[in-house]
Amino acid sequence: MAAPAWSAADRPPPEPVVTTEVTGPLTIAWSGDPAHGCAAVGVCGVTGTLQMTFGAEEESASGGPFIMAEGDTSAVARVRTTAPNGSVTTCADLVPAALLFNTAPAGSPFHEGVNGPDAIHAFGAGRCAGPTFDDLAQLSLPARRDTRGDSLSGRISTIAGPFAVTAVSGVRVNIRPGTESGDARGGIDHAPAATAATAATPATAKSAAPRSALVEHAAVTYRITAVTGALTTQFAAAAPPACDPLGACGARGRVVQSLTTHGSVTFRGQRGVTRSVGRRRALADLREGTMTISDTFGALLVQGTVAETTTQTGGLRCHDTSSILLPLASAGRSSPGTDRVTLPGGEPFEPLLGDPFRTRCAGPAASDVLSPNSLTMAAATVRAGELGQRRLTITFRTRRTFRGSVFSGRRSGAVTLALTRERSQGGTRHEPASSARTVTG
Amino acid sequence: MRWASAIAAAGAALALATAPAAMAAAPVPAHPAQPPTVITTVPVRATGGLFVQFHSDPGAGCARWGLCGYSGNVSWQPTRSDSLQIVRVGGRHPQVSLLLVPSLNASADFAGGVTTANVAQAGGDATAAGAHCSDAADVDQPILEAHGTRSTVSLGSASPSVLDTRCAGPRDADVLPHLPVRTLPLATLQRGRRAISLAAVHALHAHGLSGTITSTFVLHLGRPGPPRVAGDGGSHGPAELGREIHVFYRASLRGRILEEVRGAADPLACAPLGSCATTGTVTLSAHAHSATASLIAVAHPGTPRRQLLAAVGLAPPGPGGAGGVRGVGVVAWRGGGSVQSDLTQGTDSCRDTLASSGGELTFATSGTRLRVMMPVGDSAASPLLATRCPGPTPAAGQLAGATVPLSALRHRTARIVLTRPSATHDDGYVVRFVPHLTLTLTRIRVTTRTIPFFTGSFFGN
Numbered sequence: 059m060a061a062p063a064w065s066a067a068d069r070p071p072p073e074p075v076v077t078t079e080v081t082g083p084l085t086i087a088w089s090g091d092p093a094h095g096c097a098a099v100g101v102c103g104v105t106g107t108l109q110m111t112f113g114a115e116e117e118s119a120s121g122g123p124f125i126m127a128e129g130d131t132s133a134v135a136r137v138r139t140t141a142p143n144g145s146v147t148t149c150a151d152l153v154p155a156a157l158l159f160n161t162a163p164a165g166s167p168f169h170e171g172v173n174g175p176d177a178i179h180a181f182g183a184g185r186c187a188g189p190t191f192d193d194l195a196q197l198s199l200p201a202r203r204d205t206r207g208d209s210l211s212g213r214i215s216t217i218a219g220p221f222a223v224t225a226v227s228g229v230r231v232n233i234r235p236g237t238e239s240g241d242a243r244g245g246i247d248h249a250p251a252a253t254a255a256t257a258a259t260p261a262t263a264k265s266a267a268p269r270s271a272l273v274e275h276a277a278v279t280y281r282i283t284a285v286t287g288a289l290t291t292q293f294a295a296a297a298p299p300a301c302d303p304l305g306a307c308g309a310r311g312r313v314v315q316s317l318t319t320h321g322s323v324t325f326r327g328q329r330g331v332t333r334s335v336g337r338r339r340a341l342a343d344l345r346e347g348t349m350t351i352s353d354t355f356g357a358l359l360v361q362g363t364v365a366e367t368t369t370q371t372g373g374l375r376c377h378d379t380s381s382i383l384l385p386l387a388s389a390g391r392s393s394p395g396t397d398r399v400t401l402p403g404g405e406p407f408e409p410l411l412g413d414p415f416r417t418r419c420a421g422p423a424a425s426d427v428l429s430p431n432s433l434t435m436a437a438a439t440v441r442a443g444e445l446g447q448r449r450l451t452i453t454f455r456t457r458r459t460f461r462g463s464v465f466s467g468r469r470s471g472a473v474t475l476a477l478t479r480e481r482s483q484g485g486t487r488h489e490p491a492s493s494a495r496t497v498t499g
Numbered sequence: 500m501r502w503a504s505a506i507a508a509a510g511a512a513l514a515l516a517t518a519p520a521a522m523a524a525a526p527v528p529a530h531p532a533q534p535p536t537v538i539t540t541v542p543v544r545a546t547g548g549l550f551v552q553f554h555s556d557p558g559a560g561c562a563r564w565g566l567c568g569y570s571g572n573v574s575w576q577p578t579r580s581d582s583l584q585i586v587r588v589g590g591r592h593p594q595v596s597l598l599l600v601p602s603l604n605a606s607a608d609f610a611g612g613v614t615t616a617n618v619a620q621a622g623g624d625a626t627a628a629g630a631h632c633s634d635a636a637d638v639d640q641p642i643l644e645a646h647g648t649r650s651t652v653s654l655g656s657a658s659p660s661v662l663d664t665r666c667a668g669p670r671d672a673d674v675l676p677h678l679p680v681r682t683l684p685l686a687t688l689q690r691g692r693r694a695i696s697l698a699a700v701h702a703l704h705a706h707g708l709s710g711t712i713t714s715t716f717v718l719h720l721g722r723p724g725p726p727r728v729a730g731d732g733g734s735h736g737p738a739e740l741g742r743e744i745h746v747f748y749r750a751s752l753r754g755r756i757l758e759e760v761r762g763a764a765d766p767l768a769c770a771p772l773g774s775c776a777t778t779g780t781v782t783l784s785a786h787a788h789s790a791t792a793s794l795i796a797v798a799h800p801g802t803p804r805r806q807l808l809a810a811v812g813l814a815p816p817g818p819g820g821a822g823g824v825r826g827v828g829v830v831a832w833r834g835g836g837s838v839q840s841d842l843t844q845g846t847d848s849c850r851d852t853l854a855s856s857g858g859e860l861t862f863a864t865s866g867t868r869l870r871v872m873m874p875v876g877d878s879a880a881s882p883l884l885a886t887r888c889p890g891p892t893p894a895a896g897q898l899a900g901a902t903v904p905l906s907a908l909r910h911r912t913a914r915i916v917l918t919r920p921s922a923t924h925d926d927g928y929v930v931r932f933v934p935h936l937t938l939t940l941t942r943i944r945v946t947t948r949t950i951p952f953f954t955g956s957f958f959g960n
Contacts, residue, residue: 082924083926087767109768109771112895113895113896132637132894134633134634150615150616150634151635152637226767226768300547300550302550302574303617304615
């Protein structure tokens with residue numbers, strides 16, 4: 059976004075900012091714990107660490123309060139697995155990680171201390187055996203304030219599924235409220251306390267009232283009444299030496315993803331028109347495919363489970379089930395007459411959501427399995443002519459092979475959503491002119 | 500590569516709120532008659548990798564460098580790439596750059612691939628805690644480079660290194676010279692639909708390490724798309740004019756940076772790296788005589804020349820100072836120095852030396868001060884502080900830095916001494932940098948000109 063070339067007189071007033079500086083190391087160590095069922099999962103021989111180091115760079119954000127995420131994209135998971143026959147394999151993987159903390163001042167409604175409820179977000183052990191994203195998100199580092207800021211240093215121990223987990227932290231967080239002058243070109247002036255300020259609209263940013271256009275719109279909302287089926291990924295590790303870095307030589311297994319979502323999905327269509335139409339006509343136009351359709355799933359995140367079974371030479375056998383959250387399932391590509399609905403596999407390296415392919419067993423990640431050009435786990439097509447029916451089914455299917463640097467295999471299966479119509483709306487309304495792309499009679 | 504983002508705490512949804520302040524954009528100057536930029540996109544798929552298995556070889560003299568007792572493997576595997584962009588900037592002397600764009604389904608942070616090491620250490624008294632080192636690192640690996648009308652495909656251009664990890668083992672200088680380098684006309688790349696193989700098998704003999712080098716790396720080029728002209732109808736057209744002052748320097752850098760190293764105290768942190776009880780130093784000696792440096796400030800076209808000069812330290816600040824105009828600059832050098840490790844762990848010791856590849860210092864002016872920084876990390880420009888010995892590869896902090904009066908640049912020759920120590924952590928290690936570097940800048944030219952800016956650029960005032 060371009061920064062406007064303010065004259066001194068035009069400059070907006072200072073805006074409150076929060077500057078944070080996070081430094082220090084964080085090690086999360088785990089080992090299979092017989093007292094908590096490691097034998098049932100098959101990870102009693104697993105010991106590992108995820109090590110993060112946070113840099114000394116200051117980060118600033120205006121407004122707030124914020125949950126800040128300080129990341130280490132070069133965090134490394136290091137895992138050694140001793141097989142029943144005594145053989146040892148070593149897995150090392152890069153695991154982007156983030157430390158989340160709240161910058162709200164004490165006493166504010168948002169204040170939860172510097173360690174918020176989601177203190178550590180990391181892809182668990184990456185493709186190695188170890189705790190999952192959800193397991194690590196449960197960790198909350200002990201915070202205490204001293205003269206140099208907030209210290210998250212200390213040592214905590216806990217249980218994450220079949221693992222005994224210990225976190226050793228030397229992390230420090232320095233949060234300074236301040237103000238940022240003018241046009242965000244730097245020059246943060248730190249103040250003892252930030253005051254709420256509303257940026258004035260500069261003269262250069264003023265614009266004329268937007269032109270409006272008449273838009274025909276229609277929407278049909280369905281409730282998800284049942285979800286059946288599963289997506290299956292079968293995989294095998296590559297031959298040496300490609301399998302050596304992950305210690306995966308001889309590994310093979312299966313990942314089964316099931317969805318347990320509920321909620322609703324709304325299919326919408328709209329187009330520019332020159333005359334008003336009624337609800338019935340608009341819904342008929344939606345069904346006839348004259349509008350561009352988009353869909354909106356009512357649930358922000360789709361819930362599900364992933365079950366993984368792996369075997370490896372030396373008598374290793376691992377079976378685990380984890381819950382997964384997939385980001386909003388939404389339209390992949392819309393075209394007149396059809397709506398291609400996709401089930402996204404998530405951002406494989408986005409530390410704010412877990413990897414939908416990972417459990418506590420070692421195995422492939424989304425980046426290994428999904429198409430390099432797409433984040434789609436499965437896709438379905440909804441025909442416009444079906445919209446408005448009292449019952450509707452959407453079947454997400456996948457069928458493809460994959461070949462990555464360490465894992466290869468194939469994906470198959472289908473997940474079917476059974477839908478029941480809840481409501482339908484339609485008509486015309488005025489919208490900003492840019493919304494109406496194609497104007498028809 | 501570090502990142503940070505702020506997430507609004509409103510409601511249940513997490514939403515990205517702002518970008519890091521560090522991303523406050525630098526000026527993007529463009530020449531008034533901007534030559535056309537033509538981009539050809541070729542789908543690519545990278546397969547295979549580079550795999551080195553090694554062991555210490557007493558017969559080859561491992562004891563001389565303290566590299567006895569090690570065995571293991573180090574490998575580099577490319578990130579799944581989506582496309583190769585061949586960017587040709589026209590004009591009288593066309594320039595071509597080759598960009599491998601990672602796939603949507605890969606992290607941009609690992610665009611160059613991932614290096615992994617698993618190394619066992621036997622003997623000495625390191626058989627307990629220090630018996631094994633595992634590590635992984637992301638690599639900025641260009642693979643493809645353009646030279647005139649030709650292109651080369653090799654693994655030799657990595658920054659900072661293909662094989663650099665915290666574990667002991669062979670480094671680029673030991674391995675990459677044994678790998679093939681493919682040179683082919685740019686036109687061949689643009690036609691796509693061929694496989695470029697860097698496959699090779701070679702014996703490894705270096706500094707007492709023996710083993711096997713295996714490359715299975717192949718770059719598969721698909722059918723290219725039609726060339727397209729960049730910037731047509733986009734939002735990157737020149738929007739405003741700015742005034743730029745550019746100061747050119749000849750530079751030299753002498754001295755050293757002492758990296759004091761010790762293994763982390765907690766066994767949970769040091770054991771996975773085999774770094775428990777490690778102590779010693781890694782020394783970067785710099786002898787760069789012919790470095791280049793420049794300092795640039797950009798402001799509105801109506802900015803008085805005196806303010807521009809003040810922003811780069813060539814004139815005393817007036818009543819309004821530099822008017823908020825700030826200068827940024829860089830000193831870059833290649834080679835001219837060495838890196839030496841001298842580390843002990845119990846009765847084991849490792850001493851090894853590698854030639855330095857070079858590095859960068861950055862400048863930033865603010866008010867009446869000049870800040871000089873040598874960042875540590877995985878930036879392509881960061882000087883490497885690694886040899887074949889095990890040791891830290893910190894990715895955060897400052898190797899050296901100094902803040903001096905900007906007036907130091909008013910003289911034709913300026914000498915800046917960097918002695919500010921700093922400390923940081925790295926997986927399994929605690930590190931302290933003690934620099935003693937002298938940077939000498941000799942001003943050779945000052946230019947001012949009016950330049951158009953692309954939208955997205957930020958003025959200095």
